[in-house]
Structures are given as C-alpha cells and as structure tokens.
Amino acid sequence: MSDALLEVENLRVSFPSPRGERVEVVRGVSFRVGRERLGIVGESGSGKSITGRAILRLIRPPGRVTADRLAFRGRNLLDLSDTAMREVRGAGISMVMQDPKFSLNPVIRVGDQIAEALVTHERRPSREVRRRVIEMLQAVRIDDPERVARLYPHQLSGGMGQRVMIAMMLIARPDLLIADEPTSALDVSVQAQVLDIVDALVRDEGMGLIFISHDLDLVSSYCDRILVMHRGEIVEECAAGRLREARHPYTRGLLAAVPRLDDTREELPVLDRRAMGGT
Amino acid sequence: MAAVDWLLDDSPSSRLQARIGRLYRLALAIARNPLAVAGAVIVGLLVLTAAFAPWIATQDPIVQSLGDRLKPPSAAHWMGTDELGRDIWSRVVFGSRITLTIVLLVALIAAPAGLVVGAVAAYAGGWTDRVLMGLTDVFLSMPKLILALAFVAALGPGIENAIIAIAITSWPGYARIARAEALVIRNSEFIAAVELQGASAWRVISTNILPLCVSSMIIRVTLDMAGIILTAAGLGFIGLGAQPPTPEWGAMISRGRSFILDQWWVATMPGFAIVLVSLGFCFLGDGLRDALDPKRTEGK
Amino acid sequence: MTLDAPARGLEPASADRSGSAGRGAARLARSLAAVAASVFATFLGLLAITFFIGRVVPIDPVIAVVGDRAPKDVYEATRIALGLDRPLVEQFARYCLAVLSGDLGTSISTGNRVVDDLRHVFPATLEMATIGIVIGVGLGVPMGVWAAARQGSWIDQVIRVAGLLGYAVPAFWLGLVGLAVFYARLKWVGGPGRLDIAYDGLIEPVTGLLLVDSLLAGETEIFANALWHLALPCSVLGFFSLAYIARMTRSFLLDQLSQEFVVTARVKGVPEWKVVWKHAFRPILIPLVTVIGLSYAGLLEGSVMIETIFSWPGIGNYLTTALLNADMNAVLGATLVIGAVFIGINKLSDILYRVLDPRAA
Numbered sequence: 001m002s003d004a005l006l007e008v009e010n011l012r013v014s015f016p017s018p019r020g021e022r023v024e025v026v027r028g029v030s031f032r033v034g035r036e037r038l039g040i041v042g043e044s045g046s047g048k049s050i051t052g053r054a055i056l057r058l059i060r061p062p063g064r065v066t067a068d069r070l071a072f073r074g075r076n077l078l079d080l081s082d083t084a085m086r087e088v089r090g091a092g093i094s095m096v097m098q099d100p101k102f103s104l105n106p107v108i109r110v111g112d113q114i115a116e117a118l119v120t121h122e123r124r125p126s127r128e129v130r131r132r133v134i135e136m137l138q139a140v141r142i143d144d145p146e147r148v149a150r151l152y153p154h155q156l157s158g159g160m161g162q163r164v165m166i167a168m169m170l171i172a173r174p175d176l177l178i179a180d181e182p183t184s185a186l187d188v189s190v191q192a193q194v195l196d197i198v199d200a201l202v203r204d205e206g207m208g209l210i211f212i213s214h215d216l217d218l219v220s221s222y223c224d225r226i227l228v229m230h231r232g233e234i235v236e237e238c239a240a241g242r243l244r245e246a247r248h249p250y251t252r253g254l255l256a257a258v259p260r261l262d263d264t265r266e267e268l269p270v271l272d273r274r275a276m277g278g279t
Numbered sequence: 280m281a282a283v284d285w286l287l288d289d290s291p292s293s294r295l296q297a298r299i300g301r302l303y304r305l306a307l308a309i310a311r312n313p314l315a316v317a318g319a320v321i322v323g324l325l326v327l328t329a330a331f332a333p334w335i336a337t338q339d340p341i342v343q344s345l346g347d348r349l350k351p352p353s354a355a356h357w358m359g360t361d362e363l364g365r366d367i368w369s370r371v372v373f374g375s376r377i378t379l380t381i382v383l384l385v386a387l388i389a390a391p392a393g394l395v396v397g398a399v400a401a402y403a404g405g406w407t408d409r410v411l412m413g414l415t416d417v418f419l420s421m422p423k424l425i426l427a428l429a430f431v432a433a434l435g436p437g438i439e440n441a442i443i444a445i446a447i448t449s450w451p452g453y454a455r456i457a458r459a460e461a462l463v464i465r466n467s468e469f470i471a472a473v474e475l476q477g478a479s480a481w482r483v484i485s486t487n488i489l490p491l492c493v494s495s496m497i498i499r500v501t502l503d504m505a506g507i508i509l510t511a512a513g514l515g516f517i518g519l520g521a522q523p524p525t526p527e528w529g530a531m532i533s534r535g536r537s538f539i540l541d542q543w544w545v546a547t548m549p550g551f552a553i554v555l556v557s558l559g560f561c562f563l564g565d566g567l568r569d570a571l572d573p574k575r576t577e578g579k
Numbered sequence: 580m581t582l583d584a585p586a587r588g589l590e591p592a593s594a595d596r597s598g599s600a601g602r603g604a605a606r607l608a609r610s611l612a613a614v615a616a617s618v619f620a621t622f623l624g625l626l627a628i629t630f631f632i633g634r635v636v637p638i639d640p641v642i643a644v645v646g647d648r649a650p651k652d653v654y655e656a657t658r659i660a661l662g663l664d665r666p667l668v669e670q671f672a673r674y675c676l677a678v679l680s681g682d683l684g685t686s687i688s689t690g691n692r693v694v695d696d697l698r699h700v701f702p703a704t705l706e707m708a709t710i711g712i713v714i715g716v717g718l719g720v721p722m723g724v725w726a727a728a729r730q731g732s733w734i735d736q737v738i739r740v741a742g743l744l745g746y747a748v749p750a751f752w753l754g755l756v757g758l759a760v761f762y763a764r765l766k767w768v769g770g771p772g773r774l775d776i777a778y779d780g781l782i783e784p785v786t787g788l789l790l791v792d793s794l795l796a797g798e799t800e801i802f803a804n805a806l807w808h809l810a811l812p813c814s815v816l817g818f819f820s821l822a823y824i825a826r827m828t829r830s831f832l833l834d835q836l837s838q839e840f841v842v843t844a845r846v847k848g849v850p851e852w853k854v855v856w857k858h859a860f861r862p863i864l865i866p867l868v869t870v871i872g873l874s875y876a877g878l879l880e881g882s883v884m885i886e887t888i889f890s891w892p893g894i895g896n897y898l899t900t901a902l903l904n905a906d907m908n909a910v911l912g913a914t915l916v917i918g919a920v921f922i923g924i925n926k927l928s929d930i931l932y933r934v935l936d937p938r939a940a
C-alpha cells in the first residue's frame with residue numbers, strides 16, 4: 001500500500017480531567033488509508049470521533065494532539081501553518097458529521113452553506129457556483145434542488161439534512177472523506193439511501209473513505225477494511241471479509257453480540273470485560 | 280493523599296461524604312479561578328471589616344473636628360478628612376456595616392419571597408401559576424431603579440425604607456429562577472414518589488422543592504449583590520437613603536460632590552469602597568456560577 | 580448488546596419538519612398576541628403601581644391642595660371634589676383615564692402641567708441615551724466577539740473584568756470622577772450643562788435634540804459645543820452599556836462556538852475570522868437585538884443618576900428634583916413616562932425577536 005493518502009502513526013489525544021491530570025482518550029493509534037473504504041468501529045466513547053477530528057486538526061485547547069506521523073499525501077499535517085491546514089480542510093480531507101440537526105448553521109440558507117465550501121477553495125463566478133450547488137444537490141438525489149437550496153436547515157427533514165451535508169462536504173472534491181456516523185441520527189428507512197449515495201459518490205470520484213460507526217454489521221458489509229477501536233486503541237485490523245476470523249477477545253465479543261436472523265439463542269451474550277484483561 | 284481520595288471518591292459511601300466531597304470540589308473549582316478567589320477574599324474582608332470596625336477605624340466616624348476639615352490623604356488620615364473634619368477612612372470602615380446590613384436584609388427579604396412565589400407557582404400550576412407569574416413578569420418589565428425611587432418617595436427617606444423598596448423591586452428575578460428550577464424538580468420521579476406517600480402540597484414544597492432550588496438561588500443572589508449595593512448607594516446619593524450623619528458610602532459621595540474639583544478625595548474614596556465590594560461580589564458570583572454550572576463556560 | 584442499538588427509528592418523524600408557511604404565520608400571530616397581552620398587563624401594572632404609590636404617600640393630597648389650616652368643611656368639599664370619597668376601583672379607573680388623556684396633574688415646584696414639563700425635558704435625556712447606546716454597541720459588540728474568540732487569553736480576561744466593572748461602578752461616581760479628571764484637570768471635554776452659557780437659548784428648540792436643532796439652524800459652532808458637552812456623560816453611559824453588551828455578546832458567542840455547525844464550518848476550511856463573524860455571530864444577532872434594547876432602556880433609567888451630576892436638564896434631573904421637593908405629581912409623572920418608555924423598548928425588542936427569527940419561535 002505505497003500510495004497511502006493518509007498515514008497515521010502513534011496518534012495520541014488527551015484532555016485535562018477535572019482532577020488536573022491529563023486523560024488520554026486516543027492512545028497511540030496507527031493506520032494508513034489509500035483510495036479505499038476503511039471502517040472504524042467501536043463502542044460509544046472509544047475515541048472514534050476524536051480520531052477523525054484529530055486528523056483534521058480540529059481538537060482545540062485544552063485538548064492536545066501528538067503523533068509520530070500524521071501525513072496526508074506525504075505532507076505532515078502537524079507541521080502545516082493554520083493557513084495551509086485550511087487548504088487541506090474541505091478540499092483535501094473533509095468530514096460528514098453525525099447529526100444534521102446540529103451540524104448545519106440554523107440561520108444560513110442551505111444553498112449558501114454548500115456554496116461556501118466551494119468558494120472557500122476556488123474563486124469562481126457566482127453563476128457557476130450556483131450551478132455546481134444545484135448539480136451537487138442533484139447528485140445526492142434531491143428532487144427539487146432549486147427550492148431546497150433556498151431553505152433553512154430547520155425546514156429540512158433529517159435525511160435531507162444529511163444529504164445536504166454530504167453535498168457540502170463533497171462539492172470541493174476532496175481526496176479523503178471521513179464520515180462520522182453519517183446515518184446514526186436517521187430513520188432506518190433513510191439510512192440505506194444515504195449510505196448508497198455516499199458509496200456511489202466515493203466510487204465515482206475515486207476517493208478514500210473513513211467510515212466511522214458503532215454498527216459492526218453495517219461496516220463489515222460496506223467497507224473494504226475494518227479497524228476495531230476500544231478505549232482509545234486499535235485492537236483489531238482486518239479485511240472486511242475475514243472479520244469472522246478476528247482474534248481479539250473484544251472483537252469476538254462484539255461479533256457474538258450481533259443478533260442474527262437465524263438465531264436460536266435464548267439470550268444474547270454480553271461482553272465479558274474481565275476476559276479482555278489489561279486494557 | 281488518602282484524604283483527598285476520600286473527598287474526590289466517585290462513589291461516596293455515605294451522604295456526608297458525598298456532601299463534603301461536593302463542597303470540596305466546589306472549593307477546588309473556585310480556587311482554580313483567580314477571579315473567584317479575589318472575589319471571595321474581598322467579600323471576606325468586607326465581613327471582617329464590618330465585624331471589627333471599631334478596631335480597624337482610626338477615629339470616631341461621627342464626631343466632627345472642624346479644625347481638621349478637608350485635609351488631603353496623609354499618614355494621620357489615610358483617606359483625608361471631609362468638610363466636617365471627620366476621618367474618611369474611619370467613615371468608610373463603618374460604612375461597610377451599613378452596606379453589609381443592606382445587602383443581607385434585601386437578600387433575606389427578597390430571595391425567600393421570590394423562592395416561595397416561584398415554588399408555589401410551579402407546584403400549583405394552572406391559574407395560580409398564571410396569576411403569580413403574570414405579576415412577576417409585570418414587575419420584571421419595570422425599571423427597577425425608578426420604581427425603588429418612587430417607593431422611597433412614597434415611604435419617606437431613610438435606610439429602612441430604602442431596604443424595603445429595593446426588596447420590593449428585586450424579588451421577581453428570584454421567583455423566575457425558583458419556578459424554572461422547581462418545574463424541573465416537580466416533574467421528576469422523585470417528587471412523584473414523595474407524593475405517592477401522601478405528603479401534602481406544602482410539605483412537598485418546603486421539604487423537597489425549596490432546598491433543591493437553593494444553589495441556583497445563591498448564585499443569583501451573589502450576582503445581584505452588586506446591583507443592590509449600587510441601588511442603595513444611589514438612593515443615599517440622591518438623599519433618599521441613609522440620612523446624615525450615618526457614614527453611608529453613597530451619601531458620603533453626595534456630600535463630597537461640591538468639593539470634587541479641589542478636594543477630590545472626599546467623593547472619590549467612598550466610591551472606591553463601593554467599586555471594590557461590588558466587584559468582589561461579581562467575581563465571586565461569576566466563579567460560583569462557573570463552578571456549579573460548568574457547561575456554561577467550557578466549550579462543549 | 581454492548582454497542583448502541585443501531586435502530587433509532589423511534590426518533591420523532593423528521594420528514595414533517597418542513598412545516599407549512601401558513602402554520603408558521605399562525606404561530607407567529609399567536610405569539611405576537613401573547614406579547615400584546617403582556618404589554619397591556621404591564622402598562623396596567625405600571626399604572627397600578629403609580630396609583631398605589633400616590634395613595635400611600637404620607638402627604639395627604641387634600642392638604643396639598645387646601646393647606647393644613649383649612650376648615651373642616653372646605654377640606655371635605657375638596658376631598659369630594661378630588662373624588663377621594665369614591666371606591667378605590669373607581670378612583671383607579673379615573674386615574675387611568677386621566678393619564679391616557681395626558682393629564683398628569685400640576686407640578687407644585689414648577690407650577691406647570693407635568694405633561695408639558697416632561698415634554699420639555701425628555702429630548703435632552705433621549706439625546707444623551709441614544710449617543711450612549713451607539714457607543715455601547717459600537718465598542719461592546721466587537722469587544723465581546725474578540726473576547727469569545729480568544730477565550731481564556733489575557734484579552735478575554737481584561738474584557739471580562741471591564742464587563743464586570745460595569746456592574747460594580749456607581750454611575751454617579753464615575754460621572755463625578757470623569758468631571759474631575761477630564762473636565763477640570765485635562766480640559767478634554769465640556770463641563771456640566773448641555774451648552775456653554777454663552778450659547779444658551781440661542782437655538783430655537785424644534786426637536787429638542789440640540790445636535791439636530793443646531794444643524795437645522797446651520798449653527799455648526801453650537802453643534803460642536805453641544806457635542807463637546809455630550810462627550811463625557813455619553814461616554815459614562817456608553818461605558819455601562821458597553822460593559823453589558825460585551826458581556827452578553829461574549830456569552831452568546833461562546834455558546835455558539837461550541838456548537839457542531841461551527842465545527843462543520845472549520846471542516847470546510849473556512850477561515851477562523853469568518854467562522855466567528857459569519858457562522859457564530861449571525862445566529863446571535865437576534866438575541867443581541869433584545870440585549871441592545873434592554874441596554875437602551877437601561878440607559879434611559881441610568882440617566883436619572885447621571886443627570887444630576889452633569890446638571891443635565893433631562894427627565895432624570897426633573898425626577899430627582901421632584902423627589903427632593905416631595906412633588907408627587909411630578910414624581911409619578913416622570914416615573915410613568917420612564918417606565919412606559921422602558922417597557923415599550925423592552926417589548927418592542929421582544930416583538931422584533933419573534934419577527935426576525937427564521938425559526939419563528
């Protein structure tokens with residue numbers, strides 16, 4: 001995997017605790033992503049979102065980020081100036097956030113928010129910007145893009161909001177998209193549609209994708225490769241197809257806990273944390 | 280070290296431990312905020328000054344000595360003397376008693392009154408709630424200072440009437456907070472359980488709802504102290520509050536007004552006392568709020 | 580299961596949130612009706628309070644008219660003539676009608692109708708408070724934004740302390756100190772009064788606002804002199820409004836800066852100044868309108884304390900003079916007017932808030 005888009009080595013993120021000392025919430029994570037779909041799974045609080053944000057250097061003080069290497073297309077992100085980092089954000093790496101209800105600015109029209117993602121990186125005549133916004137809204141399968149572009153976020157449904165989010169994050173054609181639980185705030189019925197849209201766009205553009213989720217089943221059916229995170233560390237890394245061969249007790253516990261249609265068990269097994277030892 | 284662990288234990292084994300632990304954490308949070316520490320120190324100094332005024336003052340605050348009139352600050356008179364030859368430092372020191380009395384009395388009248396009104400409104404709901412809160416809103420929309428002035432005008436000048444007037448204009452704020460807090464508590468399972476055991480409405484309010492509102496009330500009262508001090512001083516300044524020869528800070532500024540251009544210290548010194556004490560309460564109130572309500576300050 | 584249950588399908592139906600425009604308008608109308616009701620109740624409350632104060636005042640209103648040596652029958656006749664023998668409710672109704680028709684009684688100290696006195700003094704206060712609020716907004720908003728954008732830095736601490744000083748410094752004292760320093764010592768600003776004595780009475784009042792009237796008359800010299808005299812009192816008022824506005828702006832903005840949509844903006848690569856001024860600032864514009872309204876109303880109230888210091892012939896000075904002379908008609912009249920303007924501005928900003936918010940609260 002020599003053509004890695006993103007290389008992460010020994011990434012650590014810490015926050016001060018109320019008692020004064022610092023608590024590491026991401027503890028030495030290393031991985032690489034190429035033009036592929038990488039899934040990151042783990043339970044709530046395992047540090048998935050923080051990892052995603054640390055890559056974009058969005059952890060603000062008092063949070064602290066260190067890494068032996070955090071390189072995007074060979075350039076070390078931690079050495080970039082703020083201005084250079086802003087060039088990377090949106091145009092190089094962008095991120096679809098979890099909940100459209102809170103992630104869209106409530107008082108700016110949807111179309112303007114999408115357009116902003118584009119004009120931040122490329123100066124273009126406003127007619128063309130408008131055209132691109134409409135195209136992008138069509139690409140995320142919004143039927144009535146002209147009307148939707150004029151709406152405020154509170155006038156959108158959750159599924160529409162998330163499609164707007166995706167349009168906004170892809171309009172500047174990034175090389176790598178981090179999707180942080182893009183569907184967990186949505187109705188089950190819309191989840192599949194939204195995933196489908198992301199999938200198609202990622203494939204068409206040949207982007208890399210980091211797909212963050214706590215849903216093991218979803219990730220294994222959707223991604224090429226899977227990282228399992230637990231308490232700020234990566235405990236398992238494997239190809240999606242070989243998940244059944246996972247060795248780490250935490251992953252095995254997760255797998256055992258996923259209910260199956262052909263299930264005949266009386267009771268769902270529960271993770272036995274003592275068995276996992278010293279993490 | 281072990282003692283600290285006991286204080287900070289995440290799963291305290293007794294109610295006492297939990298309570299002391301909470302106080303300790305609060306103290307820690309305040310100690311980490313320099314402004315809050317400054318506030319606590321200032322308020323502490325105010326209380327000490329008021330308590331030991333006769334020992335801290337260098338002279339009698341009332342007795343005149345016309346030979347010494349309008350002396351600038353010096354070793355003998357740290358803040359100079361006023362137009363009747365009285366030592367301003369001593370008067371400022373004794374004035375702390377008046378200020379402390381005013382803020383305490385206003386707080387003791389207005390806060391409980393507001394607390395009861397708010398708690399009753401929240402607990403009773405329906406028409407009681409609507410009438411009480413309507414009244415509260417009407418009072419809240421009024422200009423407080425003007426209203427206090429008009430009340431004192433009607434009641435007659437004097438420190439007691441000033442206290443009453445300020446209290447009348449400041450209870451509605453507390454009623455609002457108490458109601459908001461009480462509504463949350465009222466709708467909790469915990470109160471439902473108490474009611475199921477057959478407790479009367481008044482009992483529920485007084486033994487369960489009121490104590491739980493107290494912490495947010497304390498924050499609010501501390502934050503309001505500065506406003507109360509300023510209003511009281513304003514009334515004194517206009518001549519409607521404490522009457523001469525009482526060494527009330529606002530009244531002292533008022534007397535120094537005629538000398539402001541040549542004997543600046545007469546009006547300026549009591550003003551510094553007002554600023555210092557009000558600022559102390561502001562810092563402390565701010566610190567308390569940040570400590571008790573961390574989500575307001577820490578971004579996410 | 581150890582992972583969060585993936586099925587969150589029970590979230591309230593979100594597709595319906597587009598809400599028809601008609602329903603939004605109806606909701607707005609209902610909320611405006613509620614404001615109207617509260618405006619009415621508040622004004623009635625204000626009248627009730629001034630009426631009540633007028634009754635409990637220790638000075639017997641009859642004696643105020645006939646003198647304390649009047650014979651008993653004259654006293655009684657006046658009492659009836661004044662309507663003081665009627666039931667309280669009726670007296671209150673009469674009082675309300677009188678106030679609504681512009682009758683606030685006669686001032687015993689000036690001998691004029693209180694309404695005429697008030698009309699005469701109000702513009703002076705209005706001019707001062709308006710310039711004060713312009714200073715307060717012009718400096719307070721940027722300072723609050725600056726402090727929030729650099730939360731925890733020394734500049735934030737300085738602005739925070741300055742903001743708290745606004746709650747801790749007595750206005751009348753600041754005015755005095757300002758006079759001593761900037762007028763008497765440094766001679767940077769004009770002294771008490773609205774104009775130098777030499778210019779007094781040269782301008783025919785049209786609006787009562789000296790800056791406007793002097794320009795209308797083409798008297799730039801008088802305009803400059805008026806500005807010279809306004810500088811200090813307006814700066815003092817401006818400081819208090821600045822302190823409050825900066826503090827509120829900071830706290831509103833901090834709230835916004837911790838929102839997810841701010842992260843979204845940063846993810847897009849938007850520069851930080853634009854994140855602050857566009858993404859975080861836009862949503863607080865509407866609550867800021869309310870804060871500015873409150874502050875403006877507060878300045879009208881605060882002028883009561885300031886005007887005595889600056890011998891400013893405004894409503895505050897009128898009120899304090901009346902208070903000291905126990906001139907109750909004038910006291911209640913001024914209280915009513917200041918109260919009404921205060922309530923009016925308050926409620927107006929409340930209405931503005933409801934109309935402006937795209938989420939139509």
Ligand SMILES: Nc1ncnc2c1ncn2[C@@H]1O[C@H](COP(=O)(O)OP(=O)(O)OP(=O)(O)O)[C@@H](O)[C@H]1O
Nearest residue numbers: 015025042043044045046047048049050051214579
């Ligand atoms: N600003 C912060 N200060 C202190 N701790 C934080 C902060 N932000 C996150 N954390 C901690 O970091 C840990 C990891 O958080 P993160 O948001 O990455 O979890 P996650 O894996 O995304 O979980 P979820 O599935 O719930 O989104 C959590 O334990 C959280 O409490």
Ligand SMILES: [Mg+2]
Nearest residue numbers: 048049050180
């Ligand atoms: Mg997360």
